[in-house]
Amino acid sequence: MAAADGLLAATPRQGRLTLMRMIDGSTVWERDLRGEPVDAIWMSADRVMTADAARQRVHLFDRADGRLVKRVLFRQADPSQAIVRLVRTAGMIVGPEASGPSRGVVAVDDALGDVVWRVDLDKPPVQLFEPQEGYLGIGLGQGMVRIVDANSGETILERQVSGAHGVTGGVLFEGLLVVRADTMRGQKQSVQLAALDVATGEEVWRREDITSLPHPDEPLHIEDGVIPALVETIQPEVAPGGVSASRTRWALVLIDVRTGRNLGSGADLTPTGGGNRFTGDVVLRHGTVVVGTQRTVNAYRAKTAERDGTGRSY
Numbered sequence: 001m002a003a004a005d006g007l008l009a010a011t012p013r014q015g016r017l018t019l020m021r022m023i024d025g026s027t028v029w030e031r032d033l034r035g036e037p038v039d040a041i042w043m044s045a046d047r048v049m050t051a052d053a054a055r056q057r058v059h060l061f062d063r064a065d066g067r068l069v070k071r072v073l074f075r076q077a078d079p080s081q082a083i084v085r086l087v088r089t090a091g092m093i094v095g096p097e098a099s100g101p102s103r104g105v106v107a108v109d110d111a112l113g114d115v116v117w118r119v120d121l122d123k124p125p126v127q128l129f130e131p132q133e134g135y136l137g138i139g140l141g142q143g144m145v146r147i148v149d150a151n152s153g154e155t156i157l158e159r160q161v162s163g164a165h166g167v168t169g170g171v172l173f174e175g176l177l178v179v180r181a182d183t184m185r186g187q188k189q190s191v192q193l194a195a196l197d198v199a200t201g202e203e204v205w206r207r208e209d210i211t212s213l214p215h216p217d218e219p220l221h222i223e224d225g226v227i228p229a230l231v232e233t234i235q236p237e238v239a240p241g242g243v244s245a246s247r248t249r250w251a252l253v254l255i256d257v258r259t260g261r262n263l264g265s266g267a268d269l270t271p272t273g274g275g276n277r278f279t280g281d282v283v284l285r286h287g288t289v290v291v292g293t294q295r296t297v298n299a300y301r302a303k304t305a306e307r308d309g310t311g312r313s314y
Contacts, residue, residue, distance in 0.1 A: 002043040007063075009041050009048045017041075019048060019066065029066035042088060046111055049093070055086050058093060060113050070113030074106070077124035087128045087136060090150040092116055094136055098124035105138055107153060117153035126166035129220065131177065139167035145179060147172070159201045161194050169220035173257050176204060178227070180213060180220045193227065195260060205260030209233065211250060212282050221284060226254040226263060228289045228302060230282060252282075252291060254302060267300050269293075 001010040007028065008020045017038065019028040039053035047069065048061045058072040074095035076084060084096040092107040097118065104120045105128065119138070127139040131147060135156065138146040143164030147156045157177075161167060164181035168191075171178050177196045182189055193207040211230040213220070220227070233249050253266035269291065283290040289300045 002041040002048070004043045005045075007043070009043050011038050011041070017048070017050060017061065017066070019063070031061065031066040031068075044110060049110065051086060053083075055083050055095065058086070058095075060110065069111075072108050072113045081124070082127070084125055084128055087130050089130050089136060090134055092150065094128060094150070096125050096128070105136070105153075107136075107150070119148060119153045119155075127168040129169045131170045132172040135172065137167075137170045139169070139179075141166055143167060143181060145170060145177070147177070157198060159196050161196070162203070164192070164194075165189075171220050171222050171257075172198065173222055173225075175199065176257065178220065178222070178257055183208075193229070193255065193260070195257070207231075207255060207260055222257055223284060223287065223302070225257050226302065227257060228282065228284055229253055229255055230269065230291070231266075252289060252300060269298075 001008060003022065006022050008022050009017065011017055015033050015035065016030050017033055018030045020026065021028060036057065036059060037052045038050045040051040042049040043063065046063055048063050049058060051058045054076060056074050056076055058074065060069040060072065061067065062069055072093065074086065075097050077096065077098040084098070086093055086095045088110065091110055093110050094105060094107045097104050097106045103122065103124050104118055105125055106118045107116045108114060109116055121140065123141055125138050126141060129137040129139070131137040134150050136148050136150045138148065140146065143161035144158065145161065145167040146158045148154060149156055159177060161179055161181045164183050166182045167179050168182060169180040175198050177198050179194055179196070181192050181194055183192050191210050191213060193210055195204040196202065197204055209231040211232045213227070213229050231251055231253055249268065249270045251266040251268050253262045254264055256263050287302050289302050291298045291300065
C-alpha cells in the first residue's frame with residue numbers, strides 16, 4: 001500500500017490497482033494490471049508507481065485517472081544474488097542496470113520515466129541506499145562504497161570498508177559515513193557497523209558484535225543520533241561441579257553514532273526459558289524499538305542520555 005494526501009493506493013483485488021479515498025474507502029479509479037505482478041507501491045503528487053518482487057518492472061500511473069504513463073525496466077544481476085533495492089530520491093527512481101554488457105546504475109524521472117543519468121561500474125552493485133537526502137549510496141564488492149549526487153550521478157566520494165564483502169546500507173552523519181557491511185565470521189555471514197571519516201576515509205569505530213539491525217531489507221536508519229541493535233556476547237560461567245562453561249547473551253542496545261559506544265544500559269533479551277527465542281525481527285518506529293520473539297512482541301522506548309554544554313552525558 002501507499003498513502004498520501006488522503007488517498008490510498010493498494011491492490012485489494014488480485015490483478016487490479018485501486019486508488020481509494022481514505023475518508024470513506026470510495027474508489028477514485030481502478031486499473032486492470034493485465035497480469036503484471038505488484039510487490040511494492042509508491043505514490044507522489046502526480047503518480048502511483050508499482051514494482052514487481054524482482055524490482056525489475058516498474059509502472060508509472062497517472063494519479064488523477066489511473067492511465068499508464070510509462071513502463072520502466074531495470075536489470076538485476078544474477079538471480080542467485082540478493083535483489084538490489086530501488087531508491088526513490090530527488091524526484092527519481094534509481095535502480096540497477098546490471099545484466100548484459102553494461103554494469104551500472106540508472107536514474108529515471110519518476111513522473112515521465114525518462115533516463116536522467118547513468119553511472120557505469122566495473123562490477124554489479126551489491127546494494128543501493130540513500131545516505132542523506134539528495135545523495136545515492138552504491139555498495140560494491142570488497143567493501144567498496146560510492147556516494148554520488150542524486151541529481152547528476154556525479155561521484156562525491158568513494159571509500160572502502162576493510163574486511164567487508166559488501167556494503168548494504170549507510171548514512172552520512174556529522175562528517176561520518178556510517179555503513180552496514182556484510183562480513184564472514186567463520187563459515188557464517190554476519191553484519192557489522194563501521195564509521196568512516198568522510199574527509200580522510202579513516203575508520204573511526206567498528207562494531208563486530210551485531211546480531212541484528214532494524215529493517216534488514218531496508219537502508220540503515222539513524223534516529224536522534226543512535227542506532228538500535230541487538231548485540232551478542234559470550235560470557236564465561238561456572239557450571240555445577242566446577243566445570244567451566246560459557247553462555248551466549250543477547251541485549252538490545254542504543255549505539256551512539258558519534259563514538260560507536262552504547263548509550264545507557266540496554267535491555268537483556270537472553271531467553272530465560274525454553275522456546276521463547278528471539279526471531280531476528282527488530283523494527284524502529286518513532287522512538288520505539290519493537291523486538292519479536294517466538295511467543296511475544298516487545299516494545300522498548302528508545303531513551304538516550306541528555307548532553308550538557310561540554311558534550312558529557314548525564
